[in-house]
Amino acid sequence: MRTKASGLDPGRVADGPKWLRVFPVIRPSGVISVPGSKSLGNRAILLAGVAAGTSRLRGLSDSGDTDAALSALAGLGISSEWDDGVLIVHGRGLDFPNLRADINIGSSGTVGRFLPGLLAAAPRGEWLLRSTPQLARRPLQPLLAALRQWGAGLDSPPDGQSFPLRVVGGGLYGGEAEVSAIASSQFASGVLMAAPLCRQPAVLRILGLDPDETYVGLTFDLMRRFGVEARFRREERVQTVFVDSPLAYRPAELEIEADANTAMYFLALAALTGGTIAVVNLDPGSRQPGLRFLDILSRMGCEVVRSGGVTVRGRGLPLRGGFSIDMRAMSEMAPTLCVLAVFADAPVAMTNLLHIRGHESDRLTALASLLAGAGVAVDEASDGITVHPLARERILAAVIDPLDDHRLAMSFSLLGAAANGVTILNPGCVGKTCPGFFRLLGTLGVTVAGSSD
Numbered sequence: 001m002r003t004k005a006s007g008l009d010p011g012r013v014a015d016g017p018k019w020l021r022v023f024p025v026i027r028p029s030g031v032i033s034v035p036g037s038k039s040l041g042n043r044a045i046l047l048a049g050v051a052a053g054t055s056r057l058r059g060l061s062d063s064g065d066t067d068a069a070l071s072a073l074a075g076l077g078i079s080s081e082w083d084d085g086v087l088i089v090h091g092r093g094l095d096f097p098n099l100r101a102d103i104n105i106g107s108s109g110t111v112g113r114f115l116p117g118l119l120a121a122a123p124r125g126e127w128l129l130r131s132t133p134q135l136a137r138r139p140l141q142p143l144l145a146a147l148r149q150w151g152a153g154l155d156s157p158p159d160g161q162s163f164p165l166r167v168v169g170g171g172l173y174g175g176e177a178e179v180s181a182i183a184s185s186q187f188a189s190g191v192l193m194a195a196p197l198c199r200q201p202a203v204l205r206i207l208g209l210d211p212d213e214t215y216v217g218l219t220f221d222l223m224r225r226f227g228v229e230a231r232f233r234r235e236e237r238v239q240t241v242f243v244d245s246p247l248a249y250r251p252a253e254l255e256i257e258a259d260a261n262t263a264m265y266f267l268a269l270a271a272l273t274g275g276t277i278a279v280v281n282l283d284p285g286s287r288q289p290g291l292r293f294l295d296i297l298s299r300m301g302c303e304v305v306r307s308g309g310v311t312v313r314g315r316g317l318p319l320r321g322g323f324s325i326d327m328r329a330m331s332e333m334a335p336t337l338c339v340l341a342v343f344a345d346a347p348v349a350m351t352n353l354l355h356i357r358g359h360e361s362d363r364l365t366a367l368a369s370l371l372a373g374a375g376v377a378v379d380e381a382s383d384g385i386t387v388h389p390l391a392r393e394r395i396l397a398a399v400i401d402p403l404d405d406h407r408l409a410m411s412f413s414l415l416g417a418a419a420n421g422v423t424i425l426n427p428g429c430v431g432k433t434c435p436g437f438f439r440l441l442g443t444l445g446v447t448v449a450g451s452s453d
Contacts, residue, residue: 021423022447029444038110048251051249058254061434106132137161146179151171151173172202182207195230203241204241214289258282260291266440271300273417277311321389325349331356364384373399402425
């Protein structure tokens with residue numbers, strides 16, 4: 001059965017209750033599958049849109065970010081449809097049917113950072129990219145500065161906001177450029193994806209890229225799947241990329257890996273409750289940085305089995321703490337580690353997290369505030385946070401406002417399930433990554449109830 005690809009407002013919050021109550025659970029167990037990686041999925045959708053021909057993508061997540069990418073393609077006049085769970089994208093190269101369009105990208109940071117370079121590479125056209133206020137407050141200047149070195153026509157608001165952003169086609173010169181990846185590696189990926197479309201060979205110097213960061217490597221992998229090869233030379237804190245532009249993306253057929261970051265919430269639940277949980281579609285050999293969180297679970301005393309997916313068996317409380325860890329390469333998992341640290345036998349310090357102040361929320365301040373609201377002592381630094389353990393019976397059954405941040409909502413749901421319950425406001429914000437998050441919790445034995453009042 002074929003249906004037209006989604007054209008819903010990508011910034012929507014999934015319909016549902018205004019709040020959800022997550023109740024405590026003892027030793028949950030089960031086997032689940034999680035949605036495909038939204039980061040990899042959005043790279044693939046946009047590359048399929050600028051490939052000349054028909055691509056078929058399997059395993060995409062049914063998330064707000066996926067909707068945002070599909071909405072962007074629809075706004076450009078690129079047709080797509082679903083066929084039995086496979087997204088079919090009829091790419092047009094850079095010959096976009098809609099040469100003038102007003103495109104709403106919602107709260108999708110991946111679309112907001114990957115699309116401008118691809119549009120600027122087009123020979124003609126003018127598009128206005130709009131976003132939610134949340135995304136408009138997030139940084140974009142490193143991306144714009146890099147693309148302008150190649151002659152991109154970009155007009156951003158004068159007040160420091162990222163969006164609305166006007167992109168004028170006209171092509172990219174190529175040659176040498178540099179981009180800072182200090183605030184986000186997505187800036188580097190956004191420029192890389194546009195590099196093959198330059199008029200002459202492109203040389204990109206990526207500054208401040210963490211040596212352990214792998215998302216740029218995943219971008220290389222997907223570019224290769226769409227027919228483009230790049231060469232790179234790694235030096236200390238600098239990676240130089242060489243692309244023999246001009247090249248054209250070719251259509252591809254591929255399966256999107258399960259989202260490692262999403263899987264970790266459920267595996268962390270096993271750690272917190274002494275349960276046994278398996279994510280059967282998670283590839284333990286994936287390059288996704290979220291897989292590194294398994295090493296933390298092992299360090300805290302869990303048994304981790306990397307076979308037939310990934311299984312975690314909790315050892316019971318307290319977890320092992322008393323360590324400091326650089327979280328730069330897996331910063332998306334900092335909120336989850338904060339929750340685990342509450343149940344440790346000694347404080348856990350997380351460092352090198354300054355950049356997450358510019359995520360969906362100022363995550364460091366938000367984490368400190370939400371943990372304090374549950375009675376947990378924290379030390380907030382400019383670029384990190386230390387969480388002090390608290391006895392389970394003393395953890396407060398707090399009301400959590402996740403500030404429309406999906407990762408805060410999912411992480412603090414674990415706090416409630418492991419302790420004395422928690423109420424999550426605006427639970428629909430999890431739809432950005434995993435709309436079925438609370439349903440999956442239910443299949444593992446966690447009771448969840450809500451209200452729309």
